[in-house]
Amino acid sequence: MCVTLGFRIRQWQAIAKCCHQAYNIGTMSSPKRTTIYDVAREAGVAASTVSRSFSDPRRVNATTREHVLEVAERLGYRPNPLATALQSGRTATIALLVPDITNPHFFGTIRGAERRASAAGVTFILGYTEESADNERNQIERLARSVDGFVLAASRMPDSTTTELAREHNLALVNREVEGLPSAVFDNGPGSWQIVEHLASLGHRSLVYLSGPHQSWLAGERWRALRSGAEQRGMTATRLGPFPPRVVGGGAAADAALVAKATAIVAHNDLLAIGVLRRLTERGVRVPQEISVVGYDDIFGADFCVPALTTLAGPHEEAGSAAVELLLEKASPSATRAAPRRVTLPSHLVIRDSTGPAPA
Amino acid sequence: MCVTLGFRIRQWQAIAKCCHQAYNIGTMSSPKRTTIYDVAREAGVAASTVSRSFSDPRRVNATTREHVLEVAERLGYRPNPLATALQSGRTATIALLVPDITNPHFFGTIRGAERRASAAGVTFILGYTEESADNERNQIERLARSVDGFVLAASRMPDSTTTELAREHNLALVNREVEGLPSAVFDNGPGSWQIVEHLASLGHRSLVYLSGPHQSWLAGERWRALRSGAEQRGMTATRLGPFPPRVVGGGAAADAALVAKATAIVAHNDLLAIGVLRRLTERGVRVPQEISVVGYDDIFGADFCVPALTTLAGPHEEAGSAAVELLLEKASPSATRAAPRRVTLPSHLVIRDSTGPAPA
DNA sequence: GTGAAAGCGCTAACAG
């Protein structure tokens, strides 16, 4: 095969010319894609009419349009999204920026976002920021012209940077709130209170929160809710950490909780909780008899680790799709200039085997 | 805020004109982005020189270039990838098409592919095909103009379709081989033989393969290898299924294996294996005392399910990055016309607690 | 309702 790339046509022709040897060029696709001009010529109309037939059907006579469409079909015409984007500024593309794909937490979000985008005929770009605010910013700058907007999942950027970027870019947030920006978040307050109530009902008088990264907005929200909930129940709440929100973080986190004489541990997320479980097992501490453990997210695996993890579950897919929805709304030409919407999604506690009565 | 979208400038201006009310337009970014022409004018050179300064530095006098770059920097110039792509045909973008994001199997591949693309300054589009060959094909058609090539992970398309598409598009495969196309696969033969040997050494005289989808190339490869390996060891091998390669598929799969009086089960992937484990536990069958279970992939969770899963691990990230590499190679203007490369990655058996001596 | 014409921002011959 010579070159089947379909791009760099010019070069391809050059190569084809000097190497028409054994290559069966006959089977190659025609070097030039068909454009609106080809369709226009064949249909006996102007290019603009072809364009309109696709992009704004009602501004063209039904009969003409049908004819144009038929010709386009016959010629195998496909609009070139790049040309459309360059001219119109609309790319019909959005990007989702995620801190870390290793974390199953985001799988639901990614899936939901991709689905929603796909359903809207919008192409979906995925970027990882490696937990760094700088990377996040760079990605945004780099992709700016290529997308209509960004969904930032668990963004690590400070509010000020985000606000500043929002002046030039179309942003929507997941699991993060910033004044003036659309966002989809779980109800961290009520959700965390469910955890507190569950623990309180089991007779626990205190809880230890094993915190995630300090730049994490979520960690702050969760801690605030946990503390206020505990206060209301007359329980004491302690924050330890930060710990890396991954399984490996669980070792140090568990040890710290043990030193703090915790009877109930609330981990920043399930990954950390699973790490804690593992460390506790290693050290011969029985869960939940001696200590109870709760996580956040209900990730894949939370139901089959041992003991199965009690965790606060939330509709992650919905969060992803809602954020895309908000972005699309904002980006739509008919966008209302109303205050950006904030969507709050309900979370619920899934009680499994890692929580039990407080030790006597 | 009025409109911060940075796109649809024309419309934006229109809106701005008729709604210059309370909106603090002053804080908006300038409506027109700076282009090479702005830079050219300011730097006192031609636009083409600016262009060359960025895209082909050595074809420009070092001093001029430095000056141009400095001016560009000062003006906050950012190249518009869309314009570049439209003109040159190079989009500096690739797409990865994955059957199902729910399957942790692909996380490594996605991560590896994103990383490699990112490292090459190539933007990364992710698409899901929902396990359907048609969707796969549609995605390719739709994205064709927007990307330089596609990585197809565990493609569901028949060889003929793939070959046909490869005439017009730049393709690379992961976990799939098709004549004439570059691909990155694990060494399914030697890998599966490791499984057989492990089982044989534990005294098993037979094994049951719980198969994945019939269109799955992998399922065929694994079965072939398992069968030939078993034959060499004088073991009998039976193929059951197909089963959906997910946890839920494990119920029926386990029951089928039980009916077949299996002493050793090899599941198509870890997801299925975990489902099998769960069902076996439900039915009171002890693993590995009564029956041994092996999976493929070593996904997240394989180490903390109970019993921890013996599984064939492979470098999934590498597979993803290798495929991107192959694509980039093929897409590069200096691409050799040599036969497309096939990369085979080594897999290795991770022995955990789900396999043990054959029951007497 | 339709056509002509002017670009979107950039690259790539081709001269000089």
Place this chain on the structure above:
DNA sequence: CTGTTAGCGCTTTCAC
């Protein structure tokens, strides 16, 4: 080494 000149394929006024 650098400038001039055409476009890439499409959308969008602006006339008719």
